[in-house]
Amino acid sequence: MNVDFVLQLLLNGLILGLIYALVAMGLSLIFGVLEIVNFAHGEFYMLAAMGCYFLTAGAGFGYWGAVVAVTAVSVCVGFVLYEVLLRRLGGRDFERSILLTLGLSMVLQNGALYLWTATPRMTTTQYTYESVVLGPVQAPLVRILAVVLAVISFVSLYLVLHHTRVGKAMRGVAQNRDAALMVGIDPRVVSRLAVAVGVGLSGVAGAALAPVYSVHPLMGFAFLFKAFAIVIIGGLGNVAGAAIAAVALGILESLASGFFSLVVVDGLAFVLMILVLLVRPHGLFGGGVRV
Amino acid sequence: MAMAEPPILELKRLSAGYLDEPIVRAIDLTVPRRTITTLIGPNGAGKSTLMRAIYGLIRRFDGAIVFDGEDISDAKPIERLRRGIGFVPQGRCNFPGMSVRENLELGGYTLSRGEARAAIERVLALFPVLRQRFDVLAGNLSGGEQQILEMAMVMEAAPKLLLLDEPSLGLSPINQEQVFETIRTIRDGGVTVMVVEQNAYGALAISDTAVVLELGAKRLEGPARSIATDPRVRATYLGGSTEDVAEPGA
Ligand SMILES: Nc1ncnc2c1ncn2[C@@H]1O[C@H](COP(=O)(O)OP(=O)(O)O)[C@@H](O)[C@H]1O
Ligand SMILES: [Mg+2]
Numbered sequence: 001m002n003v004d005f006v007l008q009l010l011l012n013g014l015i016l017g018l019i020y021a022l023v024a025m026g027l028s029l030i031f032g033v034l035e036i037v038n039f040a041h042g043e044f045y046m047l048a049a050m051g052c053y054f055l056t057a058g059a060g061f062g063y064w065g066a067v068v069a070v071t072a073v074s075v076c077v078g079f080v081l082y083e084v085l086l087r088r089l090g091g092r093d094f095e096r097s098i099l100l101t102l103g104l105s106m107v108l109q110n111g112a113l114y115l116w117t118a119t120p121r122m123t124t125t126q127y128t129y130e131s132v133v134l135g136p137v138q139a140p141l142v143r144i145l146a147v148v149l150a151v152i153s154f155v156s157l158y159l160v161l162h163h164t165r166v167g168k169a170m171r172g173v174a175q176n177r178d179a180a181l182m183v184g185i186d187p188r189v190v191s192r193l194a195v196a197v198g199v200g201l202s203g204v205a206g207a208a209l210a211p212v213y214s215v216h217p218l219m220g221f222a223f224l225f226k227a228f229a230i231v232i233i234g235g236l237g238n239v240a241g242a243a244i245a246a247v248a249l250g251i252l253e254s255l256a257s258g259f260f261s262l263v264v265v266d267g268l269a270f271v272l273m274i275l276v277l278l279v280r281p282h283g284l285f286g287g288g289v290r291v
Numbered sequence: 292m293a294m295a296e297p298p299i300l301e302l303k304r305l306s307a308g309y310l311d312e313p314i315v316r317a318i319d320l321t322v323p324r325r326t327i328t329t330l331i332g333p334n335g336a337g338k339s340t341l342m343r344a345i346y347g348l349i350r351r352f353d354g355a356i357v358f359d360g361e362d363i364s365d366a367k368p369i370e371r372l373r374r375g376i377g378f379v380p381q382g383r384c385n386f387p388g389m390s391v392r393e394n395l396e397l398g399g400y401t402l403s404r405g406e407a408r409a410a411i412e413r414v415l416a417l418f419p420v421l422r423q424r425f426d427v428l429a430g431n432l433s434g435g436e437q438q439i440l441e442m443a444m445v446m447e448a449a450p451k452l453l454l455l456d457e458p459s460l461g462l463s464p465i466n467q468e469q470v471f472e473t474i475r476t477i478r479d480g481g482v483t484v485m486v487v488e489q490n491a492y493g494a495l496a497i498s499d500t501a502v503v504l505e506l507g508a509k510r511l512e513g514p515a516r517s518i519a520t521d522p523r524v525r526a527t528y529l530g531g532s533t534e535d536v537a538e539p540g541a
Binding site for chain 1: 348368369372373377378379380383384385386387388389393396397398399400401441444445448
């Protein structure tokens, strides 16, 4: 077995893991703050990736223009999603929230299929044929940029959650809703922001991924269940836990893909999830409290 | 002069509850300023429900709430907090995964940055034990310390009326004593306090007025001392014994 090959697998795993992390952290954030499982989350990731394709292929956008536009639109979509659909749901409407977001997911997914068919598409940008040499490994620039985008997003999210008032309020609502009301935090303001940030993160994920892998209307739904597994492994509502679990899973999957068939690789997340649920029901890093 | 001030809180035939029916019904109550009022009654009588209604967390069916001379019957909780009602709910109510510092920062959420900083200094002077535990996660504090932290968080907004729902629940006798002492200090600072207590002796000992709630309705109301010695109350809520009456003071 050769070292370059393993290093290549590790880099691919890292990228995959970071993309998982972006989607899973948004899912976890929304669950932590609103107590809502957003089944439509994968579709926003898909729409962002498709958006990135059409902006570069059809509208003449460059790499950075597409990334910024897709992310900004995703944040706005999050605001609208909260105001139009999620605002009226409380923690007690759990079943209703599942049906609502699952329904939305179906509408978006089938709408996308109707408009664009299931054909996979490759996004090309000015960076598509450039690569970077990192020690023994040569890596395509778009892959490195995906890592950079993910890291920028993590650092920004961390800074917002830990060093701004509204970010601390978000963690506060996730940790204890009654205490949030006690100190005068408006749960609606915080929830709206959490959904905007969560959908924004899946936007970044779609935009970072599109130039690396092919995109198609069904990519979101399959991805979502993997993201659920990651959120459960990391601890429900635990954003940092989700990030760590995501990166670990991405690397494991990539290494496994070097030696096993795709079916085994895709099952890995769920096998791990079941094991974690049996051994540590609140996830590897504990639930809820540590957003 | 002080006589001309309206009472801090007036409930006028207030009915409130959760779903289709009111739980507390037609409550009339006048709370004078700078007093301590204890609410006692059996489990499920509606004590917590009444407190939530005063803070605006649940549905009001009928009647009115007048605070500081103004009708606030339809105000949201945050609006009531801004006007000067602070509410510390029953059970643990803080941010367990954050340090005492961060909890106190969020306690000042409705204030400007500068005001919040001053408010934290003020409550640290009032509750010095929190200063020693400043960087400890709230979830790792003792029950008594958490209760004090929660009171401190709400006191940052400088409420005129402080509602405390079972602040001594689950605490050791020493911590209970500490909580009652703190409530008295808060009152001496000019705040009106309304407290629900299962440790009725401890609460009555520091209270001016007592209200007995039963099945969602007001049963009795009077000076704390006379309620504490009322034979009906004694038999029902105070264990019927005369031996373990906590003497006021200490
Ligand atoms: N969140 C709620 N939803 C519906 N009913 C409730 C809720 N909380 C309390 N109740 C009902 O209201 C009544 C009074 O409860 P509560 O005010 O908590 O009593 P207390 O504080 O005096 O022990 C009880 O019958 C209880 O079942
Ligand atoms: Mg109660």
